[in-house]
Amino acid sequence: MTTGNTARPDGPAIADVVVIGAGAAGLACARRLRQDGLSVVVHEARERIGGRIHTFHPADGGPPLELGAQVVHGDRNPVHALIGAARMTAVPRRVTARIVLDGADQDMGVLAHHRRAPWLLEAQLQAGPGPDGLSAAGWLALRRSTGAERRAAEEWFRQNWAAEPDELSAPGIAAAHRADTAGEGEFAVRGGFDRLPLLLAEGLDVRLGDPVRGLHCGPGLVEARTGRGGTAARAAVLTVPPPVLASGRLAITGLPAEALAAKLAAAAELPLGDGYCLVVTLDRAAPDTVISFDVDGAGGFVRCASGRPEVLFVAKAGAAAALRAAVADRPALAVLLATVLPWTAGAAVTGLSAADWGQDPYTGGAFTAPRTGCADAAARWAAPVADTLFFAGEATMSGSRLPWVHGALESGERAAGELLRVLANR
Numbered sequence: 001m002t003t004g005n006t007a008r009p010d011g012p013a014i015a016d017v018v019v020i021g022a023g024a025a026g027l028a029c030a031r032r033l034r035q036d037g038l039s040v041v042v043h044e045a046r047e048r049i050g051g052r053i054h055t056f057h058p059a060d061g062g063p064p065l066e067l068g069a070q071v072v073h074g075d076r077n078p079v080h081a082l083i084g085a086a087r088m089t090a091v092p093r094r095v096t097a098r099i100v101l102d103g104a105d106q107d108m109g110v111l112a113h114h115r116r117a118p119w120l121l122e123a124q125l126q127a128g129p130g131p132d133g134l135s136a137a138g139w140l141a142l143r144r145s146t147g148a149e150r151r152a153a154e155e156w157f158r159q160n161w162a163a164e165p166d167e168l169s170a171p172g173i174a175a176a177h178r179a180d181t182a183g184e185g186e187f188a189v190r191g192g193f194d195r196l197p198l199l200l201a202e203g204l205d206v207r208l209g210d211p212v213r214g215l216h217c218g219p220g221l222v223e224a225r226t227g228r229g230g231t232a233a234r235a236a237v238l239t240v241p242p243p244v245l246a247s248g249r250l251a252i253t254g255l256p257a258e259a260l261a262a263k264l265a266a267a268a269e270l271p272l273g274d275g276y277c278l279v280v281t282l283d284r285a286a287p288d289t290v291i292s293f294d295v296d297g298a299g300g301f302v303r304c305a306s307g308r309p310e311v312l313f314v315a316k317a318g319a320a321a322a323l324r325a326a327v328a329d330r331p332a333l334a335v336l337l338a339t340v341l342p343w344t345a346g347a348a349v350t351g352l353s354a355a356d357w358g359q360d361p362y363t364g365g366a367f368t369a370p371r372t373g374c375a376d377a378a379a380r381w382a383a384p385v386a387d388t389l390f391f392a393g394e395a396t397m398s399g400s401r402l403p404w405v406h407g408a409l410e411s412g413e414r415a416a417g418e419l420l421r422v423l424a425n426r
């Protein structure tokens, strides 16, 4: 990777293609275009590549923790081939699994005791999601799910999909699972998930800390405008999450009014649900490896590893807001920690590292979920415009794929293919 914010002088660049965003989708797309012999410039707003792949590396060289994408889903996930099997480790299934329910730390087994466990309910929903327009909350009501079983299932949907169950489309969830070909199991990248973007970016011209503020699309020519001059190219691939466009942080000009209005409408229908991830470093080490699911909705999924001082929170939807508020109020964070992981009671916090996806101007949330009433929004967001502007990114696959890294990679490959076909006929 070369980075334009160091040695390269400011001023406009010229390339065949400009790619906006150096997350999994943008890097996969740029890599494929470059392999096909095109010159490509990638503009990235942040001072790092990877987007929602963001790894925390403890200062003492301990095992990394993920503040964005957590695991590689499935044994046939394309990430295995990209990284190399030797660097992939299966995530152990046998860890101490706990829940927080009614303010108390409990064995996860209580979810299944006279109740249907939330993961079994989600599996049943996949098999029989009900009619178009039915929400996940509506599906649970039809199953006569009540009490703690219902609360656990609703929180499970919130944490897996970063959306409220009454907004989530039950058929959309099922369709995304049905289309997934990544296989079974969960895997970690040894050394951190951030190895993936580093590998994808090798040899690419990526300009870090260089947000695109405006994109002008003329016939056969696009101009990506940044504070350092930007890039003029024959075509552009936009991989930013929809809220970046919907919020006006990136303005598109030069398109027919109806085409632009259609894109803005699609972006507005693809909000990303709230997300907040946090590594808390304590003055003592965990006695055991534990994963806890906070049914009460204050912490999301919480993990610690035996012998390590870090606690990782991965919180979405309402839990993201609750965790954000707890971080702003240290006594509340101490109470939350001691409720979820009683061994932390009385421990001093020596470090906090957060990724606030919900308030991040270059993301605007965790990921997109299939929502009731928005079945074709992702297809409208993905559609190329005027043979010059192409779209990739996790949100372009919403409802047809799971909202994960391998979907983002696939979208980058898809956009590169669309663009190559158009340029070949010009």
Ligand SMILES: Cc1cc2nc3c(=O)[nH]c(=O)nc-3n(C[C@H](O)[C@H](O)[C@H](O)COP(=O)(O)OP(=O)(O)OC[C@H]3O[C@@H](n4cnc5c(N)ncnc54)[C@H](O)[C@@H]3O)c2cc1C
Pocket: 020, 021, 022, 023, 024, 025, 026, 043, 044, 045, 046, 049, 050, 051, 052, 053, 067, 068, 069, 070, 071, 072, 073, 210, 211, 212, 213, 239, 240, 241, 244, 249, 250, 275, 276, 277, 314, 315, 357, 361, 362, 363, 365, 366, 367, 392, 393, 394, 395, 403, 404, 405, 406, 408
């Ligand atoms: C908390 C959390 C947990 C997750 N867990 C998993 C998991 O376990 N497994 C999994 O596979 N996936 C997981 N995901 C989802 C996964 O991280 C995403 O699907 C994937 O990384 C999205 O890649 P992308 O390229 O589409 O978008 P992004 O990674 O968001 O990339 C878009 C890029 O565009 C840049 N950008 C934005 N605006 C501009 C601008 N104006 N100019 C230039 N650049 C701009 C951004 O900085 C960013 O780098 C998780 C995500 C979150 C947040």
